[in-house]
Amino acid sequence: MARLKIAVLISGRGSNLQALIDSCAQPDFPAEITLVMANRADAAGLQRAADAGIPTQVIPHKNYPDRETFDSAMTAALEQAGVGLVCLAGFMRLLTPGFVEHWRDRLINIHPSLLPSFPGLHTHERALAQGVRFGGCTVHFVRAEMDNGPIIVQAAVPVLPNDDADTLAARVLEAEHRAYPLALRLVAEGRVNVIGERTEVSGAPGHLSTQLNPSD
Numbered sequence: 001m002a003r004l005k006i007a008v009l010i011s012g013r014g015s016n017l018q019a020l021i022d023s024c025a026q027p028d029f030p031a032e033i034t035l036v037m038a039n040r041a042d043a044a045g046l047q048r049a050a051d052a053g054i055p056t057q058v059i060p061h062k063n064y065p066d067r068e069t070f071d072s073a074m075t076a077a078l079e080q081a082g083v084g085l086v087c088l089a090g091f092m093r094l095l096t097p098g099f100v101e102h103w104r105d106r107l108i109n110i111h112p113s114l115l116p117s118f119p120g121l122h123t124h125e126r127a128l129a130q131g132v133r134f135g136g137c138t139v140h141f142v143r144a145e146m147d148n149g150p151i152i153v154q155a156a157v158p159v160l161p162n163d164d165a166d167t168l169a170a171r172v173l174e175a176e177h178r179a180y181p182l183a184l185r186l187v188a189e190g191r192v193n194v195i196g197e198r199t200e201v202s203g204a205p206g207h208l209s210t211q212l213n214p215s216d
């Protein structure tokens, strides 16, 4: 079966990008990264893509007068690359409703909380302030509202008594690196159906469960 062509959009470090690169390097993985795009030339993840021989493109948001023209430039480049799915991986720009609608159900994101709790920035600080017992991450289809949309995979991690935002973030990040490749695999295999604001995942055997608990 032909592998699904995907683009990964980043703004920074790119550790989730690396997890996707590593997964796509497996011969049986159903997706391939054909483009890594960043809104900042100094995004460290660009080097990860270059090291893997993946084409990169920088579209600096500062070069555009407004979000609409920036998002249109991204869509043009993504269509030029012929991608069937766009993966946000630490892409820290709000997207316009027009962009989200154009890529509806072909646009996924990872967020470092168990959505719908703690969308937005400073996720871990807010989770700790609330005294939650579990943190985690969510891979979901993107809707116009930030960090919102049909959930594909969630991974839970414990919050430990002495955690600060950094230690919790590091534990969640390890979970992210498992959850994102799993979600991408399920989407690329065509198993994920969006039904209203939920998804149903068909035929997922045990090892493809959409619930991960990385401390197991």
Ligand code: GAR
Pocket: 010, 012, 013, 014, 015, 016, 017, 045, 089, 090, 091, 110, 111, 112, 120, 147, 173, 176
């Ligand atoms: C990740 O923790 C990701 O979940 C988060 O940014 C980080 C990027 O790290 N994304 C969001 O907060 C989106 N709302 P990375 O560049 O090493 O993948």
